[in-house]
Amino acid sequence: MSKIHMRVYRGNSEGGQLKDYDVEVAEGMVVLDAIHNLQATQTSDLACRWNCKAGKCGSCSAEVNGKPRLMCMTRLNEFAEGETITVMPMKTFPIMKDLATDVxxxxxxxxxxxxxxxxxxxxxxxxxxxxxxxxxxxxxxxxxxxxxxxxxxxxxxxxxxxxxxxxxxxxxxxxxxxxxxxxxxxxxxxxxxxxxxxxxxxxxxxxxxxxxxxxxxxxxxxxxxxxxxxxxxxxxxxxxxxx
Amino acid sequence: MAIDVRTQKGLGVTLRQDNWWGEPLAIAAGLITFIVYMTWAALTPTGSHGEIWYKWGSYISPAFSPYFSPSWFKWSPAILILWAPAGFRATCYYFRKAYYRAFFQDPPGCAVGEESREYKGESSFPFILQNLHRYFLYLAILLVINHWIDLAWAFTKEGPKDYYFGVGTLVLLVDTILLTFYVGSCHAWRHLVGGKLDCFSTCPINDVRYKIWCRVTKINENHGFWAWASLFSVGFADLYVRLVAMGIWTDIKIF
Amino acid sequence: MSENYQSFEYDVLVIGAGGAGLRAAIEASAAGCKTALVCKSLLGKAHTVMAEGGIAAALATVDSRDSWRQHFSDTLIGGNFGNHWEMAEIHAKQAPDRVRELEKWGAVFDRTTDGKGNINVRHFGGHTYKRLAHVGDRTGLELIRTLQDKGVHSGIDVHMECTIYALLKDGDRIAGAYGYFRETGRPVLFKAKSIIVSTGGIGKLYSVNSNSWECTGDGFALAYLAGAELADMEYVQFHPTGMVWPPSVRGLLITEGVRGEGGVLKNNKGERFMFKYIPPKYQGKYAETEEEANAWFQKVVVEGQKEEGVKERKPPELMSRDVVARALWAEIKAGRGSEHGGVYLDIASRRSAEDIKKKLPSMYHQFKQLADVDITKVPMEVGPTCHYMMGGVKVNPQTQESTVKGLFAAGECSAGMHGSNRLGGNSLSDLVVFGKLAGEHAAAYAKNSSVPKIDESVLDGLNKEMNKPFENQGGEVSYAILADLQTAMEKGAGMYREESLLEGCLKDLASLKERLKKVSAEGNRLFNPGWHVALDLRNMLIVGEALARGAKERKESRGGHTRTDYTSYSKDFAKKRVVIRKKGEEMEVVQEDLPQVPAELEAELIKDGFLRLEVLKQIRGEAPAH
The missing domain is CATH 1.10.1060.10 (Alpha-helical ferredoxin)
Structure with a gap:
């Protein structure tokens, strides 16, 4: 177990901002695991869509460090040690809450x-x-x-x-x-x-x-x-x- | 309250942390270099004393072939030719992406902000003319055939029977091959040879078209590579012929 | 507090938009009913998209020997005769038409290579012949996209990201459903003459599972609470090949197609162990030596020869899932497992890198991206993972109606079709065959019935229940209870069951139920996953309990139900099904007679060689199986 630093967008149709979190992570984890970890241990009302966690359903779309990606297919070990991982909802669609947008x-x-x-x-x-x-x-x-x-x-x-x-x-x-x-x-x-x-x-x-x-x-x-x-x-x- | 990053707009606004500007910058530099050089070369067929720079022996610069200079035309003959390949490249599905990104910042990169302005894409003048790409393709095919004829001549020196293979022949050979692949991997070509069909298995002719379409598809996957490689090879071929003609460089006979 | 709820009125309401729900809605709508489809996620994201290998139907496009009778017999043998034979018969007979219908609606199946341009089929565990129509290894996606595109042009109302919390009744008949939109948290009432539950499985009850978050067993619990009977809840399929490493992807499915394409299972000594585990029911049907299996592989898979002319038998890796999963477990338990507690599934040494990438593209990417493993070079590590619920809402095989009037069930949510173990590929065909039937009969029922009345005063009570997590101050978050539930199920009612473990599990579930009463949710009702999980947990606890009670009742081992204290088939249970129903606040468990294949049909199948009498006797516990 080690810790990473994340910034996750929190907000709704009225606006929002990036919030800072430290998250426990283990080997092989993907960004979606880190988000789940956040929900389970720090902020259970963090909204995010996901279904299969295997890159087959296309639910967990977001922007990770500015790039549109599936969170379930973005490995944490892609990022440099100590790098902050910023997760934003898709920009093109109206926001509902946090990482969930109205598609x-x-x-x-x-x-x-x-x-x-x-x-x-x-x-x-x-x-x-x-x-x-x-x-x-x-x-x-x-x-x-x-x-x-x-x-x-x-x-x-x-x-x-x-x-x-x-x-x-x-x-x-x-x-x-x-x-x-x-x-x-x-x-x-x-x-x-x-x-x-x-x-x-x-x-x-x-x-x-x-x-x-x-x-x-x-x-x-x-x-x-x-x-x-x-x-x-x-x-x-x-x-x-x-x- | 802190700024809402979601609503920020404007040129270059992004949360991307990689060097997204590297690619458009390199493309812009490459294209500008080529355009500047080619413009100069096209307008400079001869030296200040009238000495011919566009050909040497049986080598002819690809920018001046087919050589065509009616007496009423006072400017460089290259102008009569170059509009065709320039049009082909300007309407090319690969180069469109390259210059929309590099020159028009539309967009400068994926998920990177743009200046806010009215956008019509390729649905109105002038960019709606991009749809005529296939007509430039027809011309490009003629030019490629012409290149192969030029190349055949580049295997000779003092006449058809005087076989010669120099470094220049090699340069022109590579150029011709690259141009052939560039034109042969064209998206409009891919459509015309078979892409327009919905079903390949209806008759023997479609069967042949399918096979051609497969080949074209294979090389089309690297259309961008062929586009750049042939761009450089054209520039280099012109430069090579020019340097030899100017006497700065001596062509070496290989065999 | 009386909530401001939205209200809709329909003839037919379908809950769950996977393959079965979509197919049912299309059918109901085509019958002229005003139809709505409710799904917990966005449309097209249901767990059906994860189905990989194919859809089983005796199309006989590749092997002309195939027939519905063979498919029917394979299904019964695979299910150890725990199936409701009528469902298996309907399924085997109608599946080919449903597959061709999908093609007419735009599905693009892989084609045969013989120049005839038919739908291609592949091998899968437990199927005698090549039988699975497929699209690479993403058949489920093709199915759901086809139905989705058909559905949106059929005039069906789709309510996305909406969870149903309770079914409402008018006397003894169904009357509607009440729930909330996940996005806004706003309550919603659906009045409906008939309702179809097609909410899928229960995978999320276990910590190692191949399912998506939606598989919380909602349909079972909703139907149970509405008074419908559940059956066969002890039959849970553990798929033999789930990923085991890294931990974050543990349980993720590896398609059986890997074995269909020639993949072999090996232990840490490099031994192909499956030959040791051929049960009597499959003896004589599968290769008994490595040489024979390899010869079959070479001829059938590599050279593409017609199986009809090949004398060698299929490799034992292609036996049904329950058999393979138990074999894996035995190897791991005996200390012959892989580094991270699985066994090896090797396709790298069997096929060229090019073939693997072409035939199994998503497996290649899954391992490359999620585990840094190149399956064209090294073997995969695999282990059992909770995959499928064979049990479910007890339905009339012809109409799919439950024991509650106007309430229908289809797909994984209904019981009977698969018996104690489902064959790969039979689930996608189940969805479209029984989805259609459910839609047809729900529509017929709706047409012949009046608009039910709903007592709106019950809604207040439901609102209070739904709101409770926000009012519980300082309680624990739902995720903690979910994690403990998964551990309890894995430990007490996992692949191997035992009286004392099941009792422990029931005790754990009871204490979790108490904890759930005090669960807290932070924030508000706007798209709040912590709150959603808190409400889903009610269903999961009901399903968990039904499962454990069913498992405790069935004192034998059969298919997906394996007990360490009763290790073989039992005569006493062979013709019984365990039925669970709500009696007051208690869960009642009873044994009922399971309808048996009519003697005439059985004799015919035996005569024609589809079934073997000695196998039947073993499975019925009338002759020793070992």
């Missing part, structure tokens, strides 16, 4: 995405290689760290006109599904504002599931939007062939 906006966005709609008469036999791309995006555990770090939401607060990386990946998983018959490019361009993304890749950098959101979801989706709306030759061709 309901994400669920609203998801509702606005037309669900999986199989093509009529589709052949349900398809190969692994056709499943690969959709499966990558379906690894998403909805921790919303990509939404948190995306500057379009974080700094420019475009929540009314921009869906965010999580939902571009979700749309990509539907658009690249071999059986799905809907076309969501217009939605992507207008309602979900894919044009606001300037592909600065922070979403990919923070993804705990290592989904290559920018390269494999957003850029391919942008290219599909180009196909339909920005490529003059292609638009002409489509008009001529009546597509």
């Amino acid at each position: 309901s906006w994400n669920y609203e966005v998801n509702k606005r995405i037309p669900p999986f709609t199989p093509r009529e008469g589709a052949d349900w036999h398809w190969e692994q290689r056709d499943a690969d791309r959709a499966q990558e995006f379906r690894k998403c555990i909805e921790c919303f760290l990509c939404q948190d770090t995306c500057h379009v939401l974080r700094e420019h607060d475009k929540k009314t006109s921009f869906a965010g990386p999580r939902f571009f990946a979700r749309i990509a998983s539907l658009e690249m599904h071999p059986i799905d018959g809907l076309d969501r490019t217009e939605l992507l361009k207008d309602q979900h504002g894919i044009g606001l993304c300037n592909i600065t890749r922070c979403c990919t950098e923070v993804c705990p599931e290592s989904i290559r959101i920018t390269d494999n979801a957003i850029i391919p989706m942008k290219e599909r939007v180009v196909d339909k709306y920005y490529d003059p030759l292609r638009i002409l061709w489509n008009k001529m062939t009546g597509k």
Whole structure:
């Protein structure tokens, strides 16, 4: 057992501040263990979400020393000895209390995405290689760290006109599904504002599931939007062939 | 009461403790160096006495190829060429990230604060033009083909049958390969060769497209690397040809 | 103090939004009922996401010999005939349709490699053939995301981060539920014609467990308090392969898929010990020598040959979980354990690094990130961890209705399907099969019944109970009681049970109950975990007691219930189930007859080779098992 120094944000919708704590820690612990330790021994009303503590549910998203991370997958031995560990709630979403934020906006966005709609008469036999791309995006555990770090939401607060990386990946998983018959490019361009993304890749950098959101979801989706709306030759061709 | 760190805003505001500014700084330095050098090189095809600096023997600087100088055009012929690769790089999905971060601080780093200002991303002019990347790709493909032709010539000296392999040939060879990989790993290319398909297993043509798409995807993972490597190799190839042409450096024949 | 509570009215209320709850809500909503789904966490975070290996269904896409009868028989043998046979039958018959339905709703399962483009299936413990449809090692996530996306477009109201504290009744029928929103602490009343509890398991009762914080046994306790009967509460599954090191991740699950992909169990002498522990019921079905097991591995796993043509038998690492867990324990007890008190699970020497990363990506990352262990290079250390509650609310197998009118249960919360031991992969299929049934019948019930009346005066009493931790000044915090509860359960009602230990456990639980009366919570009702735990503890203590009493009653060893004082199957208990119900303030324990497979069907299964008579006799305690 040794001690570490932590600063944890305490507050609610009216405001708050970082508070200092010394926490007992043991070998192999992660930041979430330290937070649990705090709850059990010093401040039982410290609010924080968590479920599986194994990096599979995406509940314990927070900002550890300024970086959006899952607390359950951030080992304490990553930090230098004597380093203060600062834990903040996600900045992009309104705070509820302490480390818990109101992420309901994400669920609203998801509702606005037309669900999986199989093509009529589709052949349900398809190969692994056709499943690969959709499966990558379906690894998403909805921790919303990509939404948190995306500057379009974080700094420019475009929540009314921009869906965010999580939902571009979700749309990509539907658009690249071999059986799905809907076309969501217009939605992507207008309602979900894919044009606001300037592909600065922070979403990919923070993804705990290592989904290559920018390269494999957003850029391919942008290219599909180009196909339909920005490529003059292609638009002409489509008009001529009546597509 | 102490300041509420959650509500603090502004350029560079962050609780990150690592050197997040290191990367944008290095990128800015790299890009500025290249742009300054390339601008100078493009505008300086010849020395003050008219001596040719852009080619030596069968070596030609990649900035001046294909060499094209109509009589009415009074400026450096490089200008007629360079807009195409410059446009390709400026609209490149990798370089966009690099310069949005390094030059526009939009954002300067992940989870790092920005100046508050109206933001439209790539949804309005001028950045909406980034969507034309594929047209620059078409030009870039033509340029790469041209590079391979130039390279073939770089294996000769006094004519097609005079085989020659010098250090310059090697420089141009590396440059051409890197450029090929850079263009070949382009995101728009990846989309066009197969990414746009929803299902790869419907017909034999899609099968072939899938295989190409897989290859492109593989090298696309390092698109940023190819972007930088080819940027330096172009600059270096120009510099090499130039130094040899200026007589400052002597090309060595390897075999 | 009369609290200002929010109020909603529904036809069907589903408590718990894991696989079973979501599936039930989708079904009820599709039947035209106004349906709500209440979950303790955010939607899509339920413990179902942690299911890794797959969903068992006799799709027969890889091994054409598979059939529902084989699945049914495997389930009964795995459950040591403690199952309610009707549930096992419904499950085996309907699972393939439920899996294909998931695919129609957008689930992207791994595909077969034979060029036919079917859903791929893999091996798992206790299943005769390859039978688990899967998505890498994150099948649960796929299931929950598919149902979630289907659900949000089905017009279901979702109330997230909401805990139900009590079920309300109108006479003998269910009438509603009362609870609070975790975020604001504000009380909420749901009036409902029918209610489905699908709240998952009890893992958090034990200190070493593979479950998330939500698994506090709420549904069992809520149903029990509302007068429903619980059954089979002594059957708790300890999964053989939990992580053991470092301490902060102790208990975290390592998927059975590791063994399915060729991983082997070894003791500290490097010996593959499982060959010594093949019980009579599995004799002749599993490889008896290392050579045979290796030949099977080479042919089936490495070369991907069709098992139909392979004469060697499966390695014994692939036996059911109860058998493997007991073998592990025996090795550890005999001093042949690993450095940190487990045994070794070795895949590094069996598969290439590339294969391991591709087939078991989240296991690779879990060990790399949480334990600094590279499983492509060195073996893992594993030990048993509390994983699953086979028992639960006693339900009608056809309708999933409990003994209280209008109250239904599905998933881990209901009893009977798995008997004394669940086979891997049968839980995900359980969720969708019985989730659907519960939704269907809850909707039918709601449609045929009037709006129940709720006596709002009971709410005052509930408010007082819920508020009590804030009024108790200077008491201890809930976390201390939780820690002691976990220790008491681990010690007194863990993997190995004994009369005196169980009595000690019951005594410990009684004193914890007293302590809980004086528990204090600091702060206010706004998102206050200390307070939440204080309220959850009531449920955990009820479940703990039911479990210990059930275990004390069953004087034999069967599947997940192992007693050191009654080590074998007993004839007296083979056809009984232990039922627990509330009688006044006391917990009543009774034995009931467990419905048996009809003689005709049994004879047919024996004739066709799905069951063996001598095995049946052993399991029924009619012939010696050793």
